[in-house]
Amino acid sequence: MNKTQITIKDIGRALNISPSTVSRALKNHPDISQQTKDSVNKYAKDFHYKPNTLALSLRMSKNNTIGVIVPELVHYFFSSILSGIEQVANQQNFNVIICQSSENYENEVRNTKALISTRVSGVLACLSKHTTNYDHFQEIIDSEIPLVFFDRICIGIHTDRVVVDDYSGAFSAVEYLIQTGCKRIAFYSSPIHLEISKNRKNGYLDALRKYNIPIDESLIYVCDTREEAIIITPEILDRPDRPDGFFAINDHCASGIMYAVKLAKLRIPQDISIFGFSDGELAKACDPMLSTVEQHGFEMGKNAATLLLAKINGENQGQFTNKIVKTNLIIRGTTR
Amino acid sequence: MNKTQITIKDIGRALNISPSTVSRALKNHPDISQQTKDSVNKYAKDFHYKPNTLALSLRMSKNNTIGVIVPELVHYFFSSILSGIEQVANQQNFNVIICQSSENYENEVRNTKALISTRVSGVLACLSKHTTNYDHFQEIIDSEIPLVFFDRICIGIHTDRVVVDDYSGAFSAVEYLIQTGCKRIAFYSSPIHLEISKNRKNGYLDALRKYNIPIDESLIYVCDTREEAIIITPEILDRPDRPDGFFAINDHCASGIMYAVKLAKLRIPQDISIFGFSDGELAKACDPMLSTVEQHGFEMGKNAATLLLAKINGENQGQFTNKIVKTNLIIRGTTR
DNA sequence: ATACTTCCCGCAAACGATTGCATAACTTTT
């Protein structure tokens, strides 16, 4: 910290008045004479007085900061969520401090402790891929810090939640694939203990059921990165009963599938249709451009932050909302 | 903030000792008896005592927080920088609070004021595209808050800086295009008042000069998004003297060029070579995959944060480093 | 018995801001 920032005491000393008078003058308290107010304001302006938010937070027992725990900053979906959070937080004069778990449980625990220690006013969190124990989040609740989960939520803990409509996004995407002629559709999923995986899988299964397409468990894979997709897809394409459609848990993964399909000299979408999930930066860069489920990360971030700030402001005490952000299909070139 | 977090006073009251003793016991001060230490530590652990960082910062006049001002979170390059920053900050027990300028000057000013008010220990900043006045950054300096610029730096102000080796990245890319047979190379640039634009343009020009290729100012465009590229490229391809190579200021832009080129039924790279800059998420998703200049955002973030933390710790007083992060070419399919 | 250590611990001030209460100097009322 620095010494050049002047304080209320400095102003008082310079003007020969007490700190309390300065404080009241600055906030236009009726008790203070106009003359005093004027001189205080002038001095404050001339010397760039800025209130020390630390002292304010301490005194007021109210820290205008919220913490966000996110698995990986570098993914478009997460950074767009963060962008939404940042926007509504700033509108209400809140700072946001970010923590990355890097999809690692220990980091996530460390992050929660740090946020509690910082006395943030609230926490927004998205579970790491490998989190299966939730005690650290319970500790946030026990500390009476409002908490809302987004995207990868936690069922065990009673909080506000914001999720994408994974089920119907998946359902519609798979339905679209079926309606455009796909008979055997593979599903590449994230680890199945995650709610998003479960929900999307259910959407996938229900769409198949609706159209009386037999469910083949051997068409469901755990694979959620481009690299993995490039590795596992070739042998799947080699199967005598190879799929004619792929539904991927995210765009990266879809892009990996595209790569493998082209390598196998199969045509997209004539031979193989591919559906992604996210509508991130890569979707339009693919050739053909990727059909995908738009999941509105920015909206999700705004919703999550709004919910959290309401709780922080003491609204909706005791009730927990479960906000579902709609998805919609974006049909481009990887589907018929 | 919440009331459930216990304080040092609470521990003292419960154990019938003074807060000072508790404080000393917690930090293993030699003056305190082992017995007292034990009971304090036990109580602290049992009731999840966590020091109040606000009070600590206030008392110590030292806020373990750094602020980052970034134009747009959602771009891969920036989020990877932030990711690097976050990593080294966390290693040294610093929090990072993020601010987006959204490429807007007023937001940037607002952000700097907020960070000063928060008494952050230091600031990392990347100029918005439209910033041409730097008074708000001077105010940070005047407040004796360490400041380091990254990527889009500011020449007028005396600070540490971390930049990508724009000049030689551009030079090498253009040289590569020339060496693989391109005779007329177009350059799509960001607004030219930005240092990165100037430097890359110089690299571009020098490469042409080196190979005695005449410089044609009509081949230099201000265009740095995919959308713009899609709009302006078709007519450029229609020119009788159309270019046979494109050097784009970023991958998005390159992806837009690719789109337009394919639309014009020209072949990549046989008819037209394309070089991007960044190596973001889309580069590999393109077909053919994009040849691009890797600019190591993560490294840049780590470097910037390291430099800043050194200054915060009082090292390298009075001297300003100018760190240049090397770039390297990644040759993929959009070049011969 | 006196003096000197050593060992533990508490007091109080400080960081910057807010706020209930007291108080000084005037002004108005009776």
Added chain:
DNA sequence: AAAAGTTATGCAATCGTTTGCGGGAAGTAT
């Protein structure tokens, strides 16, 4: 002229933590 009211300001406590200094109790040496 005394009582009451007004106006403008200061005092002091508070938020949670740290730390210089002082001091009591017990032990040791003279």
